[in-house]
Amino acid sequence: MAWRDAKASKVRLLLFMASIILGIAAVVSIQLFSSNLKDNLQSQSKVLMGADYIIDSKQEPTARAQAIIDSLQPDASEVNFVSMIAFPKNGGTKLVKVQGLEGGFPFYGSIETTPASAATDYQRSGGALVDATLMLQFDAKPGDSVKIGELTLPIVGALKSMPGNSAVSSSVAPPVVIPRRFVDATALLQFGSRKEFQYFFKASDTLNLKRLETDLEPKLEFEKADLDTHTSTSKRLGRRYDNVGKFLNLAAFIALLLGCIGIASSVHIYIKEKLKAIAVLKCMGASRLQSFLIFLIQIAGIGILGGAIGALIGVGLQLIFPYLLQEFLPFTLDISISAQPLFIGVLLGLFMSVLFALLPLLRTWYVSPLEVLRVNEDGIQEPKSVRFLLFGAILVFLFLFSFWLIKDAKYALFFVGATVITFTLLALVALGFIKTIKRYFPKHWSFTARQSLLNLFRPNNQTVVLVVAIGLGTFLISTLYFTKAVLLAKTEVGQHTEDANIIILDVQPEQREAVSQRIMSKNLPVLSNIPLVTMRMQQINGDLVNTIRQDSTRQIRRWVLNHEFRTTYRDTLIDSEHIIAGEWIPELQAGDPIQISISDNLAEDAKLSVGDSVVFNVQGVLMETTVGSIREVDWSQVQLNFTVVFPKGVLEDAPQFNVLTTIVKDESSSAALQQDLVKRFPNVSIIDLRQVFSLVESILEKVSWVINFMAFFSIFTGIIVLIGSIRTSKYQRIKEQVLLRTLGAKNKQILQISAFEYLFLGLLGSLVGVLLALIASLCLAVFVFKEAFIPSGIPFFVILPGITLLVLGIGLSNIQSVLQRSPLEVLRKEG
Template identity: 25%
Template sequence: MSGEASALRFALRRLRRGWRSGELLILLLALLIAVSASGTVRLFAERVRLALNEGSSEALGADLVISSNRPLPEHLRESARAAQLRSAEVLQLSSVVFAAEVSSLASIKAVSADYPLRGTLRLAALPYAPAQDAKGPPQGAAYVDAKLWQDLQLQAGGEVAVGELKLRVAGVIENEPDRGNGFSDLAPRLMMNRADLDASGLLGPGSRADYRLYLAGAREAIARLVPAQPEHGLRYTQPQDARRELRGVVQRAGQLLDLAVLAAMLLAAAAVAQAARQYGEKQREEIALLKCLGASRAFITRALLLQLLLLGLAAGACGALLAAAGQSALAALLQSSLQLALPPVSLQPLLGAVALGLLMLLGFAAPPLLSARNTPVLRVLQRAAESPGAQRLSLLLALATAALLLWLATGDAQLALRVALGTALTLGVLALLAWLLVRALQPLRRGGRRGFALRFGLANLARRRGATVAQATGLGIGLLALLLVSVVREDLLDSWRNKLPADAPNQFLINIQPEQREALQAFFASHGLGTVKLWPMARGRLVALNGKPVDVESFDDPQTRAWINREFNLSWTDVIGSDNVVTQGQWWGEAGRGQAWLSAEEYAIERLHLKLGDTLTLDFSGETQTFTVHNFRKVDWGSFKPNFFLLAPEDAVGEAVPRQYIASFYLPAARRALLRELVAQFPNISVLDIDAALRQVRGLITQVLRALEFVLLFTLASGLALLLAAVEATRGQRQRETALLRTLGASRVQILAALMAEYALLGLLAGAVAAIAAQSLAWLLAVQLLDIPYGPRPLLWLLGMLAGALLVMALGWLSLRGSLRTAPRQVLAG
C-alpha cells in the first residue's frame, strides 16, 4: 500500500511541476478540447438528429402509421394506449360525391378529431385564398380540395352528399400534411369526420377502404411497437419511409452530422497523440534520474499511469461541464433561430465523451509515456533517441485505438472501417505531398544572394527532411480542418441550399389532354409566364414480368403489394434530365427512338428485383405492350421536377395507348388567384400545389445548415489544438538551436528572423498540402454526399498557403518568445 501511496504522491508532484513547465498544459488542453468537443458534438448532434426526424414526422402526420385494407386489430389500439401514445384513426376510400345535380368521383378521407398528430392541416374559405391552421372536420362538416370544389361548382356554405349523408362544406384544403406529392393520388379530396362515416353507408359490403392508425409520442415507445416481422396485411410506415424529397434531406443531414462528429473526434485524438508524445519525451530525463536513484520499474509504471488517470479524470470532468454548458447555450440559440424543439438532454453522450477521453489517453498518450520506462540510465549523460520498435508499437496502438473510437462513435463496423481507411489514405497522401514539396524546396537553399533568415529556414527544412515531412503533415491536418470548415460552410452548404432555388416549380398540372396543349401554352403566354414544358404520360398496370403473369398475390412484401396494386406512370423522352443519373446500362439518346425499351428507377428495381434485360408487360386501358429493361437510373426526387419510375424512348409507346400530359411551373404567392382562372378555363386539369412541401424542405435544409455551423465550430477548435500541438512538438529542439546560435554570436533579431522564415516556409508547405487535400475532400463530399457540382477553387490554394504561413508563424512566435530571452547557458544545461 505504501508503494501506491508513494506513486500517487509522486504523480501529484509531477503534475504540479508540469503546470509550471508548460508541456503538461498542452496535453491537458488537447484532452479538454477532445472531451468537450466530443461531448458537445455528440450530445448536440444526437438531439438535432432526433429533432430533425421528429420534424420529418410532419410529412407523415404522425410518428408511425399502421395501415391495412382490413379493419385493424383492436390489440394495436390497446398497445398504443398502454404506451401512452396519442392516436388518430383515418379511413380512406373512393366514392362519388354529389352537390345538387353535379357529381364527381372523390377520394374520401375520414379522420378523427385529433387528426393530424404531426404537421399542420391548413384551410381556406375559398380556393387559393389565404389559409389558416385547423384540425379535422367536426361532425356534420366536410373539407374539400380546390379540385373537388371546382368539379362540384360549390359555393361558400354549400352542401355535399356523401353516400346517405349530407355534409356542410366548412373549408377548402390548402395543405394536407400526409398527402403525397406524387402523381398516384390525384383524385379530388373530401375530408370528413370519422364518426360520420358509419352513417354514410359507404362501408357496406364490397367497399374497399384503407384503414390507418396514426400514432405519436415518445420515440422509445414508438420503436417498441414496430415488430421485426409485421402481421400479414399490416403496413408500418415511419417518417423516414414517407415522402422521398424529405427523406433525402434527413438522410443527408444525418450523414453530414456523423462526418462532423467523426472529424472532430479524429482531430482531437491527433492533438492528444502529438501532445502526449512531447510530454513523454520530456519525461525521459527524469525517469533516467529516478533509475539512478533506485526507483523500480513497477514504481515508475504506477506513477505514470496515475498521472494519466488523474489527468484524464480532471479533463473529463471539466470537459463534461463545458459540454453541458455549451449544449445549453446552443439549445437556447437553436430554439430561437430555428424554432426547433429539441428532445430532453441525456447524460449518456456526456458519459460516453468522458469514456472516449480516457480511451484516447490509453491509446494515444499511454504508449509514448510508458515507453519512457525503457530509458537507459545513460540518458542522464547523453541523449538517446527512442527505439524504432517502441515507435512502431506506439503507432500500432494509436491506429487500433482510432479504429475503436470510430466504431464506438458510429456503432457501425463497416462505416468505421471506411472512415479509418479514408483517414489513413488522407494521411498517406498528405505525407507524400509534403515529401514532394520538401524535395522541390531543396534546390532553393543553394545560392549566396539569399539572406541569412531564408537560407537558415531552407537549410533546416532540408536537413531534417523526415521531421519536416512529419510536422508538415501534422500541421496540414490541422489546416485541413480549418480550410474544410470554411469550404463546407461557405461553399458546399450554400450550394446545397441553392440547389432548391426560390423559383423552383411549386405548381403541377395533371391530366392535360393532347388537344389542350396549344391552348394551355397560349394561356401561359398571355399571363406572362412564358412557355411551360409538357411531359407526356401514360398510365398502365403491370400484368406480366418476364412473360409470367403477376398480380398483388405474386409478391410477399407489403410495400410492393401496395405499389403493384396501382397504375404505373410511364413517360417517354430521348433526353435524360439533369436530376437523373444512369447507374447501369447506357442511355439511348435519339438512337433509341421507337425501341420498346425501359429505363427503371431505383425504387422500381428494388420492389420488382429487376435486372437488365428483364421484360415488363403493361396494360394501358386494354392496350398491352411489352418493354425490355435497358438501363437503371437514380433520381433526385428532391429536385421537385416531374420524374417517373419508368421511362421509354420517343415513339416507343403505341399510338393507340391513351395519354395525357403534365406540366410544372413557378407561381408567386401574390398571383395564386390565377389558378382559379386556369381551372375555370380548363376544368378537367388538376392543379397540384406543392408550395407547402417546398417550404418544408427548405426549412429542413436551413435547420441542417445552421446545426452544422455549430458542429463545425468544435471541429475548428480541434484543428487549432492540433496546430498548437504540432508547433509545440519541436519547441525543445528549437530552443537548443536558438541557444547554440546565440552562443555562436547570432543576435536575437537574426535568430527571430530565421525562425520566422522557417515557420513561414513550414506553414506554406502545410497550407499547400491542406489546400490540395481540402479541395479533393470537398469535391468528394459534393459529388458523393450532397449530389451537387463542384469545380476547382484556385483561391482556396492561395488562402491555404497564406493562412498556413501566418498561423504557424504566430504559433511559433508564441511558443518560442520566452526562449529568446533565456540565457543560452540555462537552455544548454537543461
C-alpha cells in the first residue's frame, strides 16, 4: 500500500527527498575529508617535519643545551634568519628567510628543485637554492648570482618545496637555502638579529619519542630551547585544521537541519491531504498501526534513498576540498574512499527524516475514523505530552550529533541553543506578522492585494516554515558578508596618507643617522626612529623565572618565561594604545624607581598588576622595575606595538638597535628605496606593509571562498526546501484558483494575487534574515573582534532582492497550469 500510494505521489515525495540530499552530501563530504586529513597527517608527519624530532632555540644554545644536543648526535643542523637579499643582475631586492643548512636534511621527503640535481649539489658546489616564485618575480635563472649581506653566491637551482616550509610563510619571506658554512661570511648575524638554531635528528626504530619528549623537554625549556617530535607536530597541525573542520561540519549540519525542516513541513501538508483516504481505510478495517506504517514506510524510504544519494554526492564533492585548501595544506592530500561515510549518510538520512516527520505522522494515529471524516483546522491533535516528548528527542539528537561533530559538550550545547533561538526568533516574527495582518487588515486595499494577504494565514498556509527556511539561509550568508567586511577592515594598513608603509629593521646605532639621510635624500619623511632593547625576565614578584618554570602548578604562561622581549622607551603613548590601569610615566630622573608600562595581554599571561615587581636581565645587567601602568594595545594595527615600554631616562645607554619607518607613494619608489638601502646597509631588513596587506587580503579571500562554498549548501538547501514547500501547496491552491476563475476572476488578477503573496513571503523572510545577521555581526564586531562595525551593502542590495525575486519566480511557476487551461480541464487533470 505504501508503494502504491508513493507511485501516485512520486513528484511530491521526490521534492521531500531533495530537501535532505544536500545536507547529507555536505556532512558526508566534510566527514570524509576530515578523516582523510587526519590519516594524511599521521602517515606524513615525518615528511612534514623532514626528521623524527627537532631541537630549536631562538638564541645560540647555552653550554648545557649544547651538551644535550651533542649527546644526541644531531644528523643535521640549520641556522635561519630573515634578511634582505639583492639580485645583482637587475638590482632587485626582497625580504627572505635565509636557511643555512648542514648535513643530510631532510631525512624524510625531499627538497624539490629545478634542476632536480641542485637539491644535493648545492652543498658541494657552494651555491644557493632560491624560491622558484621569487626567481620568476625577478627574472632570475640558475647561473645568476644572489647577494646575501656581504656574501655573493651563484644560484644553482629554483627551490619548489621542502619539508618544514608552508605556502603562507613562504609568501611573506620566501626561503633561500645556502650551505651553513657560509652564514658567517654574510655578516648578517649582528646584535639584535632575529635568528633560530635548529638541530635535526633521525631516530632509531626502538627510540621512544614520547619518553624522550617527557624527559628532555623540561631540561631544554630551562635552557630556553625546545624539542618537537614529528608526532607532536602532526597533533598540533591536526588541531589547527580540526578547528576548520568543526566550523565546516556545523555549516553542513545547518544545511541538514534546513532539509529536515522541509521534510517536516512537507509531510505535515501531505498527511493533511491524505486524512480522508486514511479515514476510508479505517472504516474498512485498517488498524491505527497499519495506517501509520503506510506513511512511515514512505518517509523511511525517502530517508534511506535520500541518504544514499547524498552520501554518493558527498563522496564526489569531498574530492574538491584538497583543491580549495591546497594553499593552507603543507602536503599533498591523498584521498581514499571508505564505506563508513556511505553508511553514515544512509543512517543519518533515515533517522533524521523519520524523527522530523514523526510529529505530523502521528496525526494518523490519534484520530478516529469519524473525526477524520470531519476534518477541519481545529481537529483533534496528538497529546501535548507526546508532542513535547518528540521535541525533546529532536533536541537530544541535535546535541548528540553536534557533540559528535565538534567533540566539545559546551560548544555543542551553545550551538544547539543558538540554533533553537534563531529558529524561534524567525518563527515568532512570522507568527507576529500574521497576527498583525489579522488585527490591522487593510480593508481599503484592492481585491488582489487583500486576497494575497489573506492567503498568508489561510488553512494549510506555510508562512512560518517558509519564513524560517528563507530567513535562516539568508541569515547565514549575510552574516558571512558582514563578518568578512569587519575582518577586512582590520587589515587595512598603508591605506592612509599619514600611515607608515615601510618599516626598516635591525638598524645599528652607528647606522641611524646615515639611514635617515638616505631616506630623506629621496624626498621621503622619517616618520619614526624607534630604539629597541632586548631583555628577558629574571624574576617575577621575587620568584626566579627558572624556579617558576619548574613549577608544574604555575599559572604564568610558558611564553612569558622563555620570551626575549624587544622593548622600547618613549615619553608618549601612540594611537594604538591607551591606559586601562595605573598611571603613565613619561620620563624618569636619575635615582627614581623604574616604573614600566606593560600590555594587557602580558599582564594577564604573567599574572601581573600595577605595583608588582619584575627584574629584567638586560644583556647581563639586572634591572629592577615596577609595573606602573597597564595598556590596552590594538595588535590588529600593523605597526610597531610593544608589550613592555620604559619611560625616557632609563635605557638610553643600553645596547640597542633601531627601527625606522617611512611612507612611499608607489611600488617604484619602494623598490628604489629598498635597492639603495640594501646596497649600502646589507644588514638591515625592510618590510613593505602594502605587500603584507595584499597577502592578508588574499588569505582572507581564500578563507571566505571556502566559507562561501559551505554557505552555498545552506542557502541552496533552503531554496530546495522552498521549492518543495511551495510545490507541495500547489495542489491545495489550484482548487482555490480554479474557483476564483469560475467566479469570474481574470488571469491577471490570479497572477497578481499569487505574486503579492510570494513577494510578501520572500521579502519578509529575507529581510528578517538580513536584520538578524546585522545584529549578530554587530555583536561579533564589538565583543569578539573589538572593531568598529561598518556593514557590507551586499546583503541589502544583492541577497535580499535576489532571494525575494527567487521566491516570487518559484511561486508564479506553480500557477501556470491554472492560467493556461480551462477550470474544468485543470480539475480533471489534478483529479
